[in-house]
Amino acid sequence: MKNTDLIILQSLKQAFSKKTKWLNPQIFIDITHISLNNLYNDHYESLMKFDDYIVLAIDGSKIELLNNKNTRKKFNLSEKGIVNRKSARATFSAVTDVYNEFVLDSVMCDGETSEEELIMMNLDNLEDILELNKVIILLNREYPSIKLFSHMISKGIKFICRLPSNYYQHENEMDEN
Numbered sequence: 001m002k003n004t005d006l007i008i009l010q011s012l013k014q015a016f017s018k019k020t021k022w023l024n025p026q027i028f029i030d031i032t033h034i035s036l037n038n039l040y041n042d043h044y045e046s047l048m049k050f051d052d053y054i055v056l057a058i059d060g061s062k063i064e065l066l067n068n069k070n071t072r073k074k075f076n077l078s079e080k081g082i083v084n085r086k087s088a089r090a091t092f093s094a095v096t097d098v099y100n101e102f103v104l105d106s107v108m109c110d111g112e113t114s115e116e117e118l119i120m121m122n123l124d125n126l127e128d129i130l131e132l133n134k135v136i137i138l139l140n141r142e143y144p145s146i147k148l149f150s151h152m153i154s155k156g157i158k159f160i161c162r163l164p165s166n167y168y169q170h171e172n173e174m175d176e177n
Contacts, residue, residue, distance in 0.1 A: 033128065036102065036104055037128065044134075047097075050099070053135060054099075054100075054134060054136075055097070055098040055136050056095050056098065056135050056137045056138065057095070057096050057098050057137070058096075058138070059093070059096075060091060061091075061092050062090070062111060063090050063092050063108075064088070064089055065089065071088040074110070089110075089111030090108050090109065090110060090111055091108070091109050091112075091115060092106065092107070092118075093106065093107050093108075098138070104126060104129055105125045105129070106122075107122055107125070116148055119148060123151070123152070123155065127155075132156055132157050133155075133156035135157060135158070136158045136160065137157055137159040138159070139159060139160070140161075141161070141162040141163060144163050
């Protein structure tokens with residue numbers, strides 16, 4: 001490749017990059033959604049699975065976002081640290097295909113939204129991509145809730161959830177009351 005070719009390629013990249021900032025970000029979400037739907041429906045047999053199930057992992061986290069006025073407004077304010085600096089926080093949740101290494105869905109909401117609420121959103125979004133009765137979902141120990149388990153069972157989802165050692169005892173005590 002000649003130096004002039006590299007200069008032309010670099011110019012094209014810069015022009016493309018400038019044009020993309022005018023695009024609606026939803027277009028990237030839609031393109032990803034269409035591609036995943038195609039993959040998981042039209043090419044299901046070629047995907048790596050465990051016992052004919054797609055194995056998914058869901059995890060979430062609280063994250064700190066860029067500290068500017070627009071972000072703080074969209075994701076609610078929280079006070080942080082000794083200097084009483086304001087920061088924008090969000091709750092984030094993502095669904096990953098463990099064997100095929102694809103992120104199937106991600107959701108981000110304000111920092112007051114619970115991870116359980118985000119999982120419910122993730123599950124609703126997954127319904128458009130693949131058949132939920134063909135998945136096993138792995139959950140971390142922060143997620144146990146009868147409401148969530150019931151919701152997944154009603155959708156035909158198989159799941160494995162790591163539980164805190166006292167979880168069963170705690171649920172039994174709540175049932176007795």
